Amino acid sequence: MIDVKHLCKSFDDHSVLKDISEHIHPGEKVVIIGPSGSGKSTFLRCLNLLENPTEGVITFNGVELTNPKTDINAIRREMGMVFQHFNLFPNMTIRKNITLAPVRTGLMTQAEADKTALELLRRVGLEDKADAYPNQVSGGQKQRIAIVRALAMKPKVLLFDEPTSALDPEMVGEVLEVMKELANEGMTMVVVTHEMGFAREVATRVLFMDEGRIVEQGTPEEIFGNPQCERLKSFLAKVL
Amino acid sequence: MNLAASYEQWKSLMVLGEEIGFFKEFYVKFYQAFLENNRWLQYLEGVGTTLLTTALALCIGILLGVMVAMVRTAHDQQRPGNHNPLLGLVNIICKVYVTIIRGTPMMVQLLIMGLVIFKSSRNFTAVGALTLGINSGAYVAEIIRGGLMSLDPGQAEAGRSLGLGYIDTMRFIVVPQAFKAILPALGNEFIILLKDTSLITVIGGKELLHAAQGIYGRTWEAMFPLVGTACIYLVLVLIFSWFQSKLERRLRQSDRR
DSSP states (O other): OEEEEEEEEEETTEEEEEEEEEEEOTTOEEEEEOOTTSSHHHHHHHHTTSSOOSEEEEEETTEETTSTTSOHHHHHTTEEEEOTTOOOOTTSOHHHHHHHHHHHTTSSOHHHHHHHHHHHHHHTTOGGGTTSOGGGSOHHHHHHHHHHHHHTTOOSEEEEESTTTTSOHHHHHHHHHHHHHHHHTTOEEEEEOSOHHHHHHHOSEEEEEETTEEEEEEOHIIIIISOOSHHHHHHHHHHO | OOHHHHHHHHHHHHHTTOOOOHHHHHHHHHIIIIIGGGTHHHHHHHHHHHHHHHHHHHHHHHHHHHHHHHHHHHHHTSOTTOOOHHHHHHHHHHHHHHHHHHHSOHHHHHHHIIIIITTTOOOHHHHHHHHHHHHHHHHHHHHHHHHHHHSOHHHHHHHHHTTOOHHHIIIIIIHHHHHHHHHHHHHHHHHHHHHHGGGGGGGTOOSHHHHHHHHHHHHSOOHHHHHHHHHHHHHHHHHHHHHHHHHHHHHHHHHHO
């Protein structure tokens, strides 16, 4: 589904990603773990070109994203993204936050989008917040709304960039719950997270990144039960 | 007692060098500066020109400022490897414009425009308004650009990640939020512009200060016309600030409610 070949990314002369090749299959739930500064977020942001790769080729369902002639907006419509800091639009109601993109991109009429928004909000238990503004709801609620906003575009894959890192501990659970539900429904997901419990429970594959490379990967059982490299062992010893 | 008659009487006493007391003297000078020969009409006309010049300069300034800010931000936010050479050229022109305007004094710009570039034009007020507009545009451009840049980049990223194009992201997400942020700075710029219209007198623009100069040139009494002019400017600015704070409050309400 998403194919990454020899991806390199450097900011000025600081090299963040070093020759990453990886393939993400439909239905997979890939969780990326690793110490901070290892390039996890940059890797994820390269997948929908929020960061422009310095080198390498990324293909999404046969379309080459890294080709400057590709209509990146059309690709992004099929790749939802959830951010660490939610990035809801504070100048619009929550309903408008959710319906803006589907309506403006011609995916739905306003009426259809309103209906979809309410259905999705109901699913995450927030239908009564439709007319509130983002600053009036809690962090956990914001992140659930951000997930709904991404879902409203009916994406084929969802990218999560540390979705629970900016939340109060007591709100992490409600967001992870929504993500687990999505995973169970078969959504393809790529998740950068520090929630090892979530990785263990939901991931079909765990990637461990360090210093711009994918150092080790495998099923959660392999990664958490039988880590091979020293770097992963010491990382797990610290976080578990 | 008749106003004009007492003015004539006290004035003739003053001319003879007689002490007539503070209030009578004040009255004479005030009458001379504002009422004699219906001089208040000249001030009024001056205020009209001042406001017209401000409005004209404001329109030019905002138009130029928005265009320059749009070019500069669009240029800086291009995808690497996707550079548009035409945009690059326009961006350089915009940069040169902002540098020159911000790097030279307003007064010098006015003199160059009035005495060099539009040497043969007799419409001094229009030349003045044009110069002020061009000047203001450079500052407005930087204010708008600053506002667009100061917004959390995550906002634009969220818009783009949803598949919205650059224009839609700007229109619905970035610009409405940036507008709220730049309103105080923009209001400040407009106040400066309003006061700077007084500078167009150096090339013969007939606004408020020009009227005052004409009057004290005839009466040889500068204090009343000048202090009066200052008061009129102050009142204009106060009205302006009142509208501005009203607008700011309205915009703030929408995100709290």
